[in-house]
Amino acid sequence: MPELPEVETMRRGILGAVGGKITLVEKTRCLKKPISITPSIAQIRRRIIGKRITNVDRIGKRVVVCVGGTAEKANDFLILEPRMTGLVLVANPPTDEHMRFRMEIAGSDVDEIGFWDRRGLGNVRLLNQTELNEQLGPSKIGPDAIKISAGEFFERFSASGREIKVALLDQKLIAGVGNLYASEMLHLAKIHPQRKCNEIKKPSYTKLHEKMLDILLDAIKHEGSTLSDGTYRNALNKDGSYQNMHQVYDRADEICFTCKKNKVIRVVQAQRATFFCRRCQR
DNA sequence: CCCCAGTCCTGCGGGC
DNA sequence: TGCCCGCAGGACTGGG
Numbered sequence: 530m531p532e533l534p535e536v537e538t539m540r541r542g543i544l545g546a547v548g549g550k551i552t553l554v555e556k557t558r559c560l561k562k563p564i565s566i567t568p569s570i571a572q573i574r575r576r577i578i579g580k581r582i583t584n585v586d587r588i589g590k591r592v593v594v595c596v597g598g599t600a601e602k603a604n605d606f607l608i609l610e611p612r613m614t615g616l617v618l619v620a621n622p623p624t625d626e627h628m629r630f631r632m633e634i635a636g637s638d639v640d641e642i643g644f645w646d647r648r649g650l651g652n653v654r655l656l657n658q659t660e661l662n663e664q665l666g667p668s669k670i671g672p673d674a675i676k677i678s679a680g681e682f683f684e685r686f687s688a689s690g691r692e693i694k695v696a697l698l699d700q701k702l703i704a705g706v707g708n709l710y711a712s713e714m715l716h717l718a719k720i721h722p723q724r725k726c727n728e729i730k731k732p733s734y735t736k737l738h739e740k741m742l743d744i745l746l747d748a749i750k751h752e753g754s755t756l757s758d759g760t761y762r763n764a765l766n767k768d769g770s771y772q773n774m775h776q777v778y779d780r781a782d783e784i785c786f787t788c789k790k791n792k793v794i795r796v797v798q799a800q801r802a803t804f805f806c807r808r809c810q811r
Numbered sequence: 812c813c814c815c816a817g818t819c820c821t822g823c824g825g826g827c
Numbered sequence: 828t829g830c831c832c833g834c835a836g837g838a839c840t841g842g843g
Contacts, residue, residue, distance in 0.1 A: 530836065562820080590837075612837050614821075627821090648820040650837070691813070700838080708836060758823070758835075800816080801836060 542764020
């Protein structure tokens, strides 16, 4: 399940395409149920074939391929949104029915970018600057989790009456945190996931911000978490290794690594599994 | 404002 | 051994 570290790894995996010229754009053939690709492939081709990739960016859990113009001010933005099972691949991408979209690029280290998605919940969008602001601007997507300051983090969360774990998943409040890393950061910060945001004291927010940064940056170093279902992999189709660092995620009924006494508990919040330790997190 | 359930979709593992 | 069902959750939507 790609969250910030996984999507950042995808971004870095195709950074070598910057400076290259797009020579081919295609939906992959033999698809049963195509994913959402907008606008039409014909229109995408008209707008980006022959154009240069000027940057590769990330907005929350989406990879943004900037096309035309300059690195600071591109003409068009190709959004690759993996959702649950999407992968952004560069080398020898599989040619099975889950391959959804691909581009060929000339004159750069990366000569191919593929979008593979087993479940097909992801999407590909080509946006201009106005559409980008409307769909993925600050009113829709909060500050990035690895860029937000401790002060702004506190300001954004402390007034809410929601449970902290649920609020962390709200991409309008903060961008990039998903179900897995939310459990992990609350564990290291020793905060109970069901505690209301407005009950948590400022020093705890400072600690949560610190642990969030630690975990996300460490997970990027490990190229993300590849779970036992094997859904996420990096741009070279290789597993990440941060799954070996998990403290609580998917460890229900196992002994907590921190206190070595209590078992990790699994609860459901907002229809999603949360893992935590009753002794360590209050 | 916030919450909740439903929607999309495939592969898997538990249970019988 | 084989089959069925429920679950996994990111983002969005509609109703309360």
